[in-house]
Amino acid sequence: MNWDNIPLLIILALSMIGNNHTVSVSALVLLLIPKLGLENCFQFIDKQGINIGIIILTIAVLSPVAQGRIAMNEVLDVFKAPVGLLAVVIGIFLAWVAGQGVVFMKESPETVTALVVGTIIGVCFFRGLPVGPLIAGGLVALVVNALGLFKG
Template sequence: MNWDNMPLVVILVLAVIGNNQSVSLAVAVLLVMKFLGLTTWISSIENHGLDIGITILTMVVLTPLALGRVSIVDMMVAFKTQAGLVAIIVGMIVSWVATQGLYFLKASPEATTALIIGTIGGVCFLNGLAIGPLIAGGVAAMIINLLNSLKQ
């Protein structure tokens, strides 16, 4: 086996140990694609996967609306309760933080590896979700910006 595959194999082992099916499946698919020589497909996933994934996640979140389980009245109630208002504000903040994370990951490839390791650890051992790198990147960017501003 090619040593270039070892990080994926290690992540696969951690995912299996951590009983995380989504990470196990993702790594297994990537390994199979590598073994079959489908590197252009892997490059396409790298280039377009995030947009496709965010679109699918957005569809999942909007599914209750499409199925009629949430009405316009239900949505208006969210503006009238403390929990609803907090959820709206936090949703907006986290969305912005994720955007900062996307910029950070593109600008700091050296941090991407560390964020991936942290996310895999969180997914495998803390029952987290693999969506973490964007949020983690945003939080990391904010902390780094804060530390840089304190140095000046």
């Protein structure tokens, strides 16, 4: 048995317990890639996986607009309301945090497992939603950097 697979197996088990199908499928695919002799896919996934995932997510989020379920006047009205302006500010902040998460996860890939396990525990036991490791990684990076400032 390859001990390197233990983190993925733990993530798979926790995601199945937590009924998190997205993480379950992801862990299974990553466990199957070497078994199918497709190790070269890892380089592509490492380089393009996040971009492809973000493109697919963005398509899903913009789908109601493309289908005409959100009228132009509704889009314009939301920017006039305080909640709409707050949503823009928070959207900007979270996009920046997620960007920090990408950098942090590239610099500390070993923490990705901990982020995913934490997300699964939050989903399973605290009725949370899996918002993704990018934002979680960004928040970890902010805390780590903040703590680093206090050490000096």
